[in-house]
Amino acid sequence: GAVVSQHPSWVICKSGTSVKIECRSLDFQATTMFWYRQFPKQSLMLMATSNEGSKATYEQGVEKDKFLINHASLTLSTLTVTSAHPEDSSFYICSARVVRLAGGPRNEQFFGPGTRLTVL
């Protein structure tokens, strides 16, 4: 259980184009998903929290008009990088929250396999 998929796994695009990345929870419903960005040999940087049926919450410094997030259903969140530029090239990873009660309440995050975006 708690499998998260991400599509595409990699994408190459020209500067100025938009790219959509999908994050799906395959065997559970996720009211909350998270989008991260990871540069080579660095940690995961949270970009935004995606809540089903409401607007995403963006972290400080993340442009909401550039990184559009839509969480239209309980199993799907999408991240669209608009007017992509070479500096947007990165590894984008989503995660989905699962509430665990056994052993004490906590929110576990299960990660997708990531999408490597290269902007030429």
Add this chain to the structure above:
Amino acid sequence: GENVEQHPSTLSVQEGDSAVIKCTYSDSASNYFPWYKQELGKRPQLIIDIRSNVGEKKDQRIAVTLNKTAKHFSLHITETQPEDSAVYFCAASMWSNFGNEKLTFGTGTRLTIIP
């Protein structure tokens, strides 16, 4: 906001020896501390976690300890094996009924097991 520091950034250990990775956090309200393992080019995977009402938790060769007073927690891997080589991230968050708390990650530790 929460700030998580992680040390060391790189760690090389002889196969069979133990490895210890340490993290400190700043927000005393944080009460959930997971550890993730990320192999090259793959997704982070949860390997163990601990809640603030527990001081230590063990799962086979992996253990985590938490010192709430000092606001630090550590990952211990015993009898290390080559497949333990990966990047390990600690994280901290706060549980609430709203359930959308974010994880704040440490900077990662690249663990290399030397055969």
